[in-house]
Amino acid sequence: MSLSSLPTAAAEYDWGIVWDNRSMLLNGLVTALEVSAVALIISMVFGMALALIRLGRAPFSWIAAIYINVFRGVPALVSVIWVYFGLALVLDISFSVFQAGVIALSLLYSAFLAEIFRSALNAIPKGQKEAGLALGMKPVRIFFSITLPQATKIALPNVGNMFIGMVKDTSTFTVIGLLEVVRVTQNLVAETFQPFVLYTAAAALYVFVAFVLDFLFRLAERTLDTPPNGALSRGLRGRKQRRIQALIDAQPSVRPSTAT
Amino acid sequence: MRAATTVPPTQHDSPETAGAHAPRPAGQPVVELRQIRKSFGDLEVLKGIDLEVHKGEHVVVFGPSGSGKSTVLRSINLLEPPTSGSLKVAGVEYGPGLPGESGVKKGKPLDLRRSVGMVFQSFNLFPHLTALENVCLPLRSVRGVKRDEAEQRSADALRRVGLLPRAAHFPGQLSGGQQQRVAIARALTLDPEVLLFDEPTSALDPELVGEVLSTMREVAELGMTMVIVTHELGFAREIGDLNVFMEDGVVVETGPRGFFDECHNPRTQKFISAVL
Numbered sequence: 001m002s003l004s005s006l007p008t009a010a011a012e013y014d015w016g017i018v019w020d021n022r023s024m025l026l027n028g029l030v031t032a033l034e035v036s037a038v039a040l041i042i043s044m045v046f047g048m049a050l051a052l053i054r055l056g057r058a059p060f061s062w063i064a065a066i067y068i069n070v071f072r073g074v075p076a077l078v079s080v081i082w083v084y085f086g087l088a089l090v091l092d093i094s095f096s097v098f099q100a101g102v103i104a105l106s107l108l109y110s111a112f113l114a115e116i117f118r119s120a121l122n123a124i125p126k127g128q129k130e131a132g133l134a135l136g137m138k139p140v141r142i143f144f145s146i147t148l149p150q151a152t153k154i155a156l157p158n159v160g161n162m163f164i165g166m167v168k169d170t171s172t173f174t175v176i177g178l179l180e181v182v183r184v185t186q187n188l189v190a191e192t193f194q195p196f197v198l199y200t201a202a203a204a205l206y207v208f209v210a211f212v213l214d215f216l217f218r219l220a221e222r223t224l225d226t227p228p229n230g231a232l233s234r235g236l237r238g239r240k241q242r243r244i245q246a247l248i249d250a251q252p253s254v255r256p257s258t259a260t
Numbered sequence: 261m262r263a264a265t266t267v268p269p270t271q272h273d274s275p276e277t278a279g280a281h282a283p284r285p286a287g288q289p290v291v292e293l294r295q296i297r298k299s300f301g302d303l304e305v306l307k308g309i310d311l312e313v314h315k316g317e318h319v320v321v322f323g324p325s326g327s328g329k330s331t332v333l334r335s336i337n338l339l340e341p342p343t344s345g346s347l348k349v350a351g352v353e354y355g356p357g358l359p360g361e362s363g364v365k366k367g368k369p370l371d372l373r374r375s376v377g378m379v380f381q382s383f384n385l386f387p388h389l390t391a392l393e394n395v396c397l398p399l400r401s402v403r404g405v406k407r408d409e410a411e412q413r414s415a416d417a418l419r420r421v422g423l424l425p426r427a428a429h430f431p432g433q434l435s436g437g438q439q440q441r442v443a444i445a446r447a448l449t450l451d452p453e454v455l456l457f458d459e460p461t462s463a464l465d466p467e468l469v470g471e472v473l474s475t476m477r478e479v480a481e482l483g484m485t486m487v488i489v490t491h492e493l494g495f496a497r498e499i500g501d502l503n504v505f506m507e508d509g510v511v512v513e514t515g516p517r518g519f520f521d522e523c524h525n526p527r528t529q530k531f532i533s534a535v536l
């Protein structure tokens with residue numbers, strides 16, 4: 001964009017400072033992604049556990065339902081203040097800002113992911129588990145070999161959306177001083193007095209990350225397609241398919257029982 | 261006659277059935293149901309079922325929809341645990357037991373299911389696994405067979421049902437008939453004592469019924485003990501060593517080979533003439 005085409009006030013916009021401070025901004029972005037990624041992994045484990053408890057027996061399923069409904073409603077800003085100033089005091093531990101951010105996000109997103117996993121688990125036909133049981137498989141094995149892979153495929157797009165939400169929620173962690181994108185931006189604004197330019201750059205970073213994450217999760221979803229769809233999916237499963245093909249080729253293709 | 265258990269094996273040796281039809285085998289049955297009852301809430305759907313299935317026998321169960329046929333099959337592998345009554349498989353008690361026989365040592369459901377196979381109306385193949393993996397998974401996780409051997413045996417099983425060339429296909433790429441044949445291979449590979457079929461051809465397009473029936477015929481010829489719920493009475497007439505007609509949660513009438521032409525109960529006759 002050419003600066004001369006903007007209104008006169010815009011002539012004071014110094015877009016060059018974004019480039020000059022790119023490494024600070026990108027470091028902020030990396031911090032935001034790190035906090036979110038660690039929290040995502042924790043939230044997936046706890047979210048799945050919560051979903052299973054929620055689908056299970058009565059007194060426990062109520063407790064899970066209460067947790068889910070409370071923490072879905074808590075803003076990230078409040079969550080991180082609870083963790084950093086409240087929980088730390090109660091447990092008499094001092095968290096680093098990174099740890100506090102991870103815990104705060106995990107508390108909230110375990111609840112969101114629990115609901116996503118619950119509906120994914122519910123979407124799997126009853127006959128799948130029954131077939132596993134009828135074959136004599138143990139419930140744990142049925143869960144990991146039959147239910148979970150199918151539920152993962154269903155849940156994946158929503159998990160991707162949650163991850164994008166987590167990255168954006170890290171922006172509130174500026175309140176505890178985590179050097180994520182917004183905190184970095186605030187520091188730069190204090191030095192340069194260019195809030196419009198810098199916050200626009202920050203927003204562009206979030207949008208860019210959302211695009212990339214969406215793309216990556218779509219890719220991951222496609223690798224789970226049956227039959228394998230796309231080069232990546234075929235590449236990942238090619239070895240297995242070749243093993244099966246070898247078994248097919250090694251055997252006589254006529255049916256001995258019908259030959260007579 | 262109302263119940264298989266009340267009929268001594270010798271009764272089938274009467275002149276008109278001897279020779280042409282083998283007598284019902286003596287000795288310990290593979291499956292023995294006595295006074296099996298099952299309620300869903302207030303609704304009693306099985307009202308005291310008696311049934312004996314002997315080794316190598318092919319038992320056909322038929323009757324109107326809602327009469328409890330599926331529930332009988334599903335109680336045999338405890339997918340629906342009976343409310344009361346005795347369920348013995350290979351001599352071991354797995355049910356609640358009969359009133360006078362409490363204190364009998366009970367077998368574990370897992371052990372029961374490892375000796376009873378089941379083929380479902382809707383196939384229930386695992387859609388995220390290839391045909392070969394569908395057969396392989398239970399072989400490895402239930403029987404603990406190592407990967408190479410499990411794959412080899414799965415390939416053999418698929419070849420037996422004529423689907424080895426489709427081993428790398430996913431269920432979504434197979435026709436209903438092919439899926440059901442994979443499901444039969446999957447159940448067979450575990451080498452069960454008895455194989456249960458719950459309307460295995462009811463979900464199929466008519467032109468695909470034949471291939472599944474002929475696979476079942478081959479399984480029968482291998483000497484597999486089978487309990488088959490079916491509306492294919494032509495097939496039932498051909499394969500049934502023991503035929504069981506159910507209605508409203510009770511066994512109305514049972515009979516040996518030739519039953520479809522010789523049944524006595526008017527309700528059985530009415531049902532057969534309506535279907536055939």
Ligand SMILES: Nc1ncnc2c1ncn2[C@@H]1O[C@H](COP(=O)(O)OP(=O)(O)O)[C@@H](O)[C@H]1O
Nearest residue numbers: 300303305323324325326327328329330331332
């Ligand atoms: N899980 C269940 N909950 C409640 N009722 C059931 C359930 N399963 C079966 N029933 C009822 O039990 C009766 C017998 O069902 P079923 O055994 O499936 O009959 P069939 O296989 O002969 O058609 C039907 O009235 C059916 O509605």
Ligand SMILES: [Mg+2]
Nearest residue numbers: 329330331459
């Ligand atoms: Mg049925």
